[in-house]
Amino acid sequence: MIQVDNLSKYFGPIMAVDRISFKVGAGEIVGFLGPNGAGKTTTMRILTSYLPATSGVAKVAGFDVMLEATEVRRNIGYLPESVPLYPEMRVEEYINFRAKLKGMERTERARRVGYCMDRCRLVTVRNRLLGTLSKGYRQRVGLADAMIHSPPILILDEPTAGLDPLQIRETLALIKDLGDKHTVLLSTHILSEVEAVCERVIIIANGRVGLSQRLDEIESESVILVEARGPSDQIVHSLKDVNGVASVKALPMDDGVASFEVRLKDEQADVREDVSKAIGQKGFPIRRLERKRRRLEDAFFDVLRAQDPLKQPMPHHEPQKSQPAAPPSSTPAPGSEAITTKE
Amino acid sequence: MSSSKAIKPKRDDTPFGKWESMPERAPSVEREEGPLVARILAMIGLFLVVLGSLAMAAPYWQRATVIPPAAGFFFATLGAGLLLFHCFVEREFQFRRLYGFLGIAMLLSGVILRLVAFRATTENWFLLVGLPCMFVGLVICIAVARNETEAGFREIILNLVGALGGLMILFAMARGVWIRDYLAVEGVLLLMLGLLFVGTYIGMQDTASDRGYKAALGLGGVGVLGLVLGIVFSLIPANSVATLVPWENFFVPAGLILVGMSILFIAIALCVCVDWPIVVLTRRDLAAYFFSPVAYLVFMGQVIFAWGMFYFFLQNLRGRGGLFEPIIINYIVSIIPVFVMMFFVPALTMRLLSEEKRSGTLEVLLTAPVNEISVVLGKFIASWIFYMLLWVPWWCFLISLRYYGREEFDYRPILSFTVAQVFISAGFMSMGLFCSSLTNNQIIAAVFTFVGMMAHLAIFFIGDSFATPGSAITEVITYVNFVDLWIESLRGTLAPRFLVFHASVTIFFLFATVKVLEARKWS
Numbered sequence: 001m002i003q004v005d006n007l008s009k010y011f012g013p014i015m016a017v018d019r020i021s022f023k024v025g026a027g028e029i030v031g032f033l034g035p036n037g038a039g040k041t042t043t044m045r046i047l048t049s050y051l052p053a054t055s056g057v058a059k060v061a062g063f064d065v066m067l068e069a070t071e072v073r074r075n076i077g078y079l080p081e082s083v084p085l086y087p088e089m090r091v092e093e094y095i096n097f098r099a100k101l102k103g104m105e106r107t108e109r110a111r112r113v114g115y116c117m118d119r120c121r122l123v124t125v126r127n128r129l130l131g132t133l134s135k136g137y138r139q140r141v142g143l144a145d146a147m148i149h150s151p152p153i154l155i156l157d158e159p160t161a162g163l164d165p166l167q168i169r170e171t172l173a174l175i176k177d178l179g180d181k182h183t184v185l186l187s188t189h190i191l192s193e194v195e196a197v198c199e200r201v202i203i204i205a206n207g208r209v210g211l212s213q214r215l216d217e218i219e220s221e222s223v224i225l226v227e228a229r230g231p232s233d234q235i236v237h238s239l240k241d242v243n244g245v246a247s248v249k250a251l252p253m254d255d256g257v258a259s260f261e262v263r264l265k266d267e268q269a270d271v272r273e274d275v276s277k278a279i280g281q282k283g284f285p286i287r288r289l290e291r292k293r294r295r296l297e298d299a300f301f302d303v304l305r306a307q308d309p310l311k312q313p314m315p316h317h318e319p320q321k322s323q324p325a326a327p328p329s330s331t332p333a334p335g336s337e338a339i340t341t342k343e
Numbered sequence: 344m345s346s347s348k349a350i351k352p353k354r355d356d357t358p359f360g361k362w363e364s365m366p367e368r369a370p371s372v373e374r375e376e377g378p379l380v381a382r383i384l385a386m387i388g389l390f391l392v393v394l395g396s397l398a399m400a401a402p403y404w405q406r407a408t409v410i411p412p413a414a415g416f417f418f419a420t421l422g423a424g425l426l427l428f429h430c431f432v433e434r435e436f437q438f439r440r441l442y443g444f445l446g447i448a449m450l451l452s453g454v455i456l457r458l459v460a461f462r463a464t465t466e467n468w469f470l471l472v473g474l475p476c477m478f479v480g481l482v483i484c485i486a487v488a489r490n491e492t493e494a495g496f497r498e499i500i501l502n503l504v505g506a507l508g509g510l511m512i513l514f515a516m517a518r519g520v521w522i523r524d525y526l527a528v529e530g531v532l533l534l535m536l537g538l539l540f541v542g543t544y545i546g547m548q549d550t551a552s553d554r555g556y557k558a559a560l561g562l563g564g565v566g567v568l569g570l571v572l573g574i575v576f577s578l579i580p581a582n583s584v585a586t587l588v589p590w591e592n593f594f595v596p597a598g599l600i601l602v603g604m605s606i607l608f609i610a611i612a613l614c615v616c617v618d619w620p621i622v623v624l625t626r627r628d629l630a631a632y633f634f635s636p637v638a639y640l641v642f643m644g645q646v647i648f649a650w651g652m653f654y655f656f657l658q659n660l661r662g663r664g665g666l667f668e669p670i671i672i673n674y675i676v677s678i679i680p681v682f683v684m685m686f687f688v689p690a691l692t693m694r695l696l697s698e699e700k701r702s703g704t705l706e707v708l709l710t711a712p713v714n715e716i717s718v719v720l721g722k723f724i725a726s727w728i729f730y731m732l733l734w735v736p737w738w739c740f741l742i743s744l745r746y747y748g749r750e751e752f753d754y755r756p757i758l759s760f761t762v763a764q765v766f767i768s769a770g771f772m773s774m775g776l777f778c779s780s781l782t783n784n785q786i787i788a789a790v791f792t793f794v795g796m797m798a799h800l801a802i803f804f805i806g807d808s809f810a811t812p813g814s815a816i817t818e819v820i821t822y823v824n825f826v827d828l829w830i831e832s833l834r835g836t837l838a839p840r841f842l843v844f845h846a847s848v849t850i851f852f853l854f855a856t857v858k859v860l861e862a863r864k865w866s
Binding site: 050052069073082089097100103106123125170 | 364365367368369556618620623624627631634635702703704706707708709710711712713714863864
């Protein structure tokens with residue numbers, strides 16, 4: 001439904017989006033992630049044909065965003081980041097106005113406006129002035145506007161920003177529901193939301209696509225964490241000999257205990273027993289042996305680190321950050337506790 | 344394998360899979376506001392109405408009063424205003440019903456006064472009492488219907504309003520083609536009031552119901568009928584088909600009013616029924632004017648100004664002891680209306696695009712399936728219509744001249760002046776729109792527009808003072824300045840070649856505005 005090829009956007013000398021390419025298939029709910037200023041909103045604006053790309057091609061519902069802008073606009077529902085609204089209009093009046101603008105039939109319109117107001121929980125504020133609404137209600141009005149003409153593609157820029165916890169749940173449930181019939185591309189900063197509703201994530205940083213993967217694929221990737229007492233290089237050596245190990249990353253020593261992150265060739269394979277055997281044979285006592293599922297958060301920080309030109313040559317300078325179990329900025333997401341099975 | 348199962352949770356296990364909605368609650372509790380202030384004002388208002396009415400009625404009973412009748416009228420109007428305010432605010436059942444029945448009574452008394460007006464002795468009653476009575480009744484009915492919680496009573500009021508509106512329009516049209524001079528005085532007022540009634544009926548309908556749509560279709564149908572009648576009667580000479588055409592020279596003023604009002608009806612019907620993007624956008628922008636204080640200030644300024652000009656005009660008439668054709672040149676021509684226009688044009692156009700840019704709504708607008716051309720045209724047409732509406736108070740004062748003067752005057756300069764205004768204002772409005780598209784600051788847009796207006800005026804003054812008669816510069820300046828066109832059209836002469844400049848200015852600025860909007864796409 002959405003196809004982006006080598007899309008670049010420069011604002012004068014400033015590069016906002018740098019040759020990104022990705023695809024979104026029909027019926028997918030795709031989370032569009034990235035730090036502030038990564039180019040998310042710019043990409044979305046290009047996809048909605050509001051801004052032109054400097055180079056590259058973007059097609060939405062099979063129409064080129066540059067050349068067939070009207071067709072593209074007919075096929076999308078767009079919720080912009082700050083949800084600009086006309087302050088002097090009333091909620092129902094505004095949604096009606098948007099429905100008319102989007103060319104809906106008169107008879108269908110009344111029914112659909114009622115339905116969308118109900119779904120976005122706007123019925124109690126239907127006669128209020130838009131200028132007097134709080135952030136959360138503005139957000140809902142924007143969402144109702146985006147879905148009013150039942151477009152095949154929904155592009156939502158931070159749909160849950162400014163909502164209360166209950167409303168976040170309602171909105172996410174709604175988006176998940178919409179995902180049955182619509183293709184949804186949504187951007188957000190809250191990773192747990194993405195984990196809750198999205199099937200796939202596209203992470204961009206510094207204007208480049210860092211990762212485009214199905215969520216269950218990300219989460220099926222795993223590493224084995226090993227902590228053993230002994231000389232680091234020797235343990236690395238023996239770990240590398242274990243069958244199925246792709247790479248071993250040594251983490252800094254702590255109190256004579258060396259820790260390692262072992263990546264596997266086959267993510268599904270469980271080689272903990274082999275690892276234990278290999279290190280045990282050398283006579284190094286094992287303190288920790290743990291298989292850890294990779295979470296979206298880890299993938300996100302990996303992308304950030306990979307895209308960061310300053311940090312890239314010296315990955316060990318910030319050792320805490322490279323431990324997937326201890327992400328720097330946020331408290332652990334619910335359910336992120338490591339799976340420790342001692343078989 | 345239990346471990347791999349733990350590693351791959353099913354996507355449906357996420358917390359939102361089985362989320363059950365909670366009932367929706369309003370974000371804030373609405374407290375019933377006690378209408379105490381409104382009730383006190385209503386008491387004062389009632390007192391003023393009674394006082395004013397007594398003062399006005401006193402001369403009929405041959406009594407002398409402290410308050411002269413004119414002041415009585417002023418008091419009564421003020422009091423009625425206060426009562427209307429209370430009527431809009433009060434939600435209590437008894438008051439609501441009281442006002443409801445008062446509104447219905449006023450509407451029906453208007454009808455009775457109209458029936459009474461068929462007798463020669465009481466001819467004036469409807470025009471002087473019945474029409475204002477119906478207008479106030481309509482306002483009361485709107486207020487009551489807004490506050491009414493009972494569907495049945497609301498229905499009765501709205502249906503009465505709608506039916507009366509239809510009757511008024513049909514009656515005015517039928518009588519207008521039957522009796523000479525009817526349309527020029529009472530007919531046009533009745534048509535306007537009928538339009539207000541029908542407009543209220545359409546506007547107050549539920550969005551889900553079909554009746555507003557059908558009423559608008561009916562209005563359009565009546566408009567088409569009026570248009571056809573007006574054109575046919577104006578074109579066919581009276582002698583050839585004596586039985587068909589009521590009298591000679593139907594076109595001025597009856598045909599003109601009929602055609603004009605019919606076009607208005609059709610336009611309004613189209614506005615309600617058609618959902619083309621341009622129409623939808625025009626409607627929104629026109630409505631937006633009435634949601635901001637600027638429109639009311641400009642309108643009030645215009646009414647007061649027109650009243651002042653009319654007053655001086657009457658003084659002038661009295662001084663000279665009669666009418667000199669074309670009379671409206673004495674009414675409107677003066678440099679003051681031109682200067683007033685200098686301020687009105689920026690005030691009306693400064694907001695149009697700059698505000699959309701500032702608040703970001705332009706992004707929402709241009710990601711809906713509309714193109715830049717419809718956005719620009721919608722805004723342009725809305726401001727244009729609003730500008731032309733500003734001239735309505737001027738013409739309303741002329742109706743009173745026709746009524747009290749009891750003498751025909753030449754209506755054709757009004758037509759030529761209106762046409763000239765249509766072209767001149769189109770040029771100015773498009774210039775203002777262009778300035779508004781350049782910036783996201785209203786004030787800067789207004790200043791740009793004002794400078795542009797000054798440039799237009801400067802052309803006139805340059806031509807007036809520096810150019811020698813007959814030279815090429817003079818020739819050019821006659822074509823491009825708007826003040827000469829203004830004055831000429833008030834004299835009743837209108838040469839299409841002088842309109843060309845303004846038409847091309849309009850097209851140029853509209854084109855430029857579309858390009859400015861598209862320019863965000865050029866990187």
